[in-house]
Amino acid sequence: MHSKKSDGKNLPDYFSFGWMMLISLCITLCLNWPTMNSRFWHTFTQDWYHIACANTFATVFIMITFTNIFTSYLDSKWLWEKDLWKRLVFQILLGFMAPILICYFFSWISFYFLNVNISSTRYIRNMSSLLVLICIMINLLHVVYYYMYRSSEWLNSTAGKPKPAPVLYLFIPDGKGEKKIATAAIAYIYVENGTTYIQHHNSDLDVCFIALDSIYKKLDEASFFKATRSYIVSSAAVEGYVKIPHKGLKVRLQPETPEPINVSRSKAPLFIDWLKTDS
Incomplete structure (x- = not known):
């Protein structure tokens, strides 16, 4: 699911571009799938539905992208296994709160160009909890993959060390x-x-x-x-x-x-x- 490149310090790269596109598309369809009624197929042809899907897709894609960027930056500064509490604080600030704020800013701009006052809609109220949940899941995936990647490096480095020669x-x-x-x-x-x-x-x-x-x-x-x-x-x-x-x-x-x-x-x-x- 992730790319296997490394920056030379045994640190992982996270979601590749293709996987970010695929995950964003899946989340978009899950959030915007119309209800099963007589107008189900008609919904797919509506302009407002296309705009909603495009906005959701872009928002999720931006969130994953910036979470990747900030998490990779934090990996180079503070490793989870060495500076747990400092890393946790900055992960919450940069890997969690910052992408959500960026998504809100993007949504405000997109609504502005659509000549819609975002505060007069239910978008913020309906999407807030979803954005938080999605960002939590993405951060958890990053942490899980980080430890999976690092543990394989630790095992390889341990296995590669020659056993000290017995003393005379x-x-x-x-x-x-x-x-x-x-x-x-x-x-x-x-x-x-x-x-x-x-x-x-x-x-x-x-x-x-x-x-x-x-x-x-x-x-x-x-x-x-x-x-x-x-x-x-x-x-x-x-x-x-x-x-x-x-x-x-x-x-x-x-x-x-x-x-x-x-x-x-x-x-x-x-x-x-x-x-x-x-x-």
């Missing part, structure tokens, strides 16, 4: 400095009583004041697996596992762990695939 060494706090630990020397990492511990293959143990999830993001997923909420295990430390019916797996590690490592039933197939792939 971890640096953990050590007094006033840091201690360097080779990831190849790590057997498993676990949390106990809120403290993170790093267990080495040679039975050394380090205390690490870093969250388990933060450490896991840095490790090579081919060599390390988060078996439970409290344990990250190295494939080199796994001696084997035992299947527990309807529960999952019980994993044996070397060095031995302070508590049993029970992999859940949902994670069990992933753990087995990871272990066999790494080996």
Whole structure:
């Protein structure tokens, strides 16, 4: 429904000229469709009906056009996701109120050239609520399309980002400095009583004041697996596992762990695939 061009800042263009014409025509027919009576077909031949349709079409087209212009301008100034309240205020002023005022001004001019005093007719009273409703719908369409367009850009940018390479060494706090630990020397990492511990293959143990999830993001997923909420295990430390019916797996590690490592039933197939792939 909208054009797919962008201004280089991942911002959408909205209704194209053809769609603005089509939408204006549909709204015009809906608002000016004559009642079903004996003079139904006769109405289409009347000059006053043609003038009413032309005026409605032009009014709606102008409203959509200026809503497009003002909304595109606001997109370049304040993004919805970054300056929501400021954008909302200016969207109401420029994207909503300004097009309606422009439409009223156009209607006044068109009635003036028809030698009709617009204030002496019921046009303003009858059309006011319709113009407001149409403008609200157009603004909502713009907002919906904006987020649809931007979300696709966000997903593409996220998918296009390469995953950081796994680190070969971890640096953990050590007094006033840091201690360097080779990831190849790590057997498993676990949390106990809120403290993170790093267990080495040679039975050394380090205390690490870093969250388990933060450490896991840095490790090579081919060599390390988060078996439970409290344990990250190295494939080199796994001696084997035992299947527990309807529960999952019980994993044996070397060095031995302070508590049993029970992999859940949902994670069990992933753990087995990871272990066999790494080996």
